[in-house]
Amino acid sequence: xxxxxxxxxxxxxxxxxxxxxxxxxxTSENNYYLFWYKQPPSRQMILVIRQExxxxxxxxxxxxxxxxxxAAKSFSLKISDSQLGDTAMYFCAFMDTGRRALTFGSGTxxxxxx
Amino acid sequence: xxxxxxxxxxxxxxxxxEVILRCVxxxxxxxxxxxxxxxxxxxxxxxxxxxxxxxxxxxxxxDQFSVERPDGSNFTLKIRSTKLEDSAMYFCATAKARSxxxxxxxxGTRLTVT
Numbered sequence: 001x002x003x004x005x006x007x008x009x010x011x012x013x014x015x016x017x018x019x020x021x022x023x024x025x026x027t028s029e030n031n032y033y034l035f036w037y038k039q040p041p042s043r044q045m046i047l048v049i050r051q052e053x054x055x056x057x058x059x060x061x062x063x064x065x066x067x068x069x070x071a072a073k074s075f076s077l078k079i080s081d082s083q084l085g086d087t088a089m090y091f092c093a094f095m096d097t098g099r100r101a102l103t104f105g106s107g108t109x110x111x112x113x114x
Numbered sequence: 115x116x117x118x119x120x121x122x123x124x125x126x127x128x129x130x131x132e133v134i135l136r137c138v139x140x141x142x143x144x145x146x147x148x149x150x151x152x153x154x155x156x157x158x159x160x161x162x163x164x165x166x167x168x169x170x171x172x173x174x175x176x177d178q179f180s181v182e183r184p185d186g187s188n189f190t191l192k193i194r195s196t197k198l199e200d201s202a203m204y205f206c207a208t209a210k211a212r213s214x215x216x217x218x219x220x221x222g223t224r225l226t227v228t
Contacts (some may be wrong), residue, residue, distance in 0.1 A: 032197060033215050035152065044118070045219040091157065100145065100168060101159035111119070 002027045002094050005107035009084030013082045014113050020067075021077045021108045028054075031097045034068065034075045039107075040088040048090070051075065079110075088110045116140040120206050120219035125227045130195050135223045137189045137206030145209040146189045147217060148181065149201040150174070157205065163189065196227045 004025045014017035023058075026035070036048040051059045051068050056083045058066050079086055092105040119138045127133050139146055148160040162169040163181050178200075180192045189208075193200055203224050207217040 034216075037219075040223075044221045047218075049218050050215060069195070098163055099170060100209070100215075100217075101147070101155075101172070102149070104149075104157040106156050 001102045002029070002032075002096065003036055004092055004094050004103050004105040006092055008108045010109045010111070012111045012113060013079075015082055017076070017082055018078060018080045019110065021079075021082055021090055021110065023077070025035045025073050025075065025092070025094050025105075027073070027096065029096045029098075029101050033095045033097070034066075035089040035093040035095070035102070036064070036075075036077045036091060037104075038086075038088045039091065040085075042094060045091065048078075049077065051070070075114065082112045084112050084114060086110060118206055118218050120204075120220035120223050122223060123221065124224045124226070126228065127196055128169075128200055129227055133193050133196055133225060135191045135193075135204050135206075137208075137220055138187060138191055139206070139208035140210075140218055142210035143210050143218070145169075145211065145214070146181075146183070147207040147209075148191045149205045149207060151205065152165075152199075160191070176188055192226075196225075198216070198227050201225055201227045220224040 032053045034051045037045045039045045040047045049061045063080045065078045089107045091107045093102045121136045123196045146163045151157045161171040161175045203222045205222045206220040209217050
């Protein structure tokens with residue numbers, strides 16, 4: 001069974017600065033997908049960024065980028081130029097190619113300070 | 115932008131009662147999921163549903179749970195006889211196709227069993 005671990009329950013960053021959220025996972029699969037989801041207060045989860053395990057190049061979406069280290073089973077999220085609207089719970093999630101069920105980490109609550 | 119909606123936002127019920135949680139998927143989406151999050155714990159997969167059949171279910175999804183799409187629009191999760199430990203946030207998610215890795219989440223229904 002896959003497991004996803006987020007070791008930082010809470011983080012804080014100043015507006016305009018950069019923050020990195022950590023995620024590690026455990027799987028015996030070779031092909032899979034990794035995701036970061038954002039859940040703002042009282043709002044639904046939305047997908048921030050996705051990484052396919054077969055791609056060596058790290059995914060980027062505007063101010064969001066990942067550092068995917070397949071051998072280390074690590075998948076961190078970097079948020080550059082943090083904005084107040086980035087304040088949210090961030091979930092790392094895993095999906096293997098044979099299933100469509102997401103396995104989530106416990107989440108990191110990010111607070112962006114003005 | 116189309117969104118997944120869920121009703122009610124909060125449901126309080128007594129132990130042993132039946133509850134039905136409702137989800138309205140995005141209109142052209144074909145895959146549906148239920149997840150739950152017990153307070154302070156991880157988001158957990160319950161069940162996936164496609165073409166009026168369960169595609170996959172977790173060990174949490176026992177005989178007390180059922181899902182259906184009664185009228186071609188709503189997607190429902192029924193808990194037949196609620197227990198205290200069923201208290202959780204229940205999230206519906208939908209995807210356009212099986213090959214779509216992005217799942218769109220609803221805002222959740224908070225179920226409180228007393």
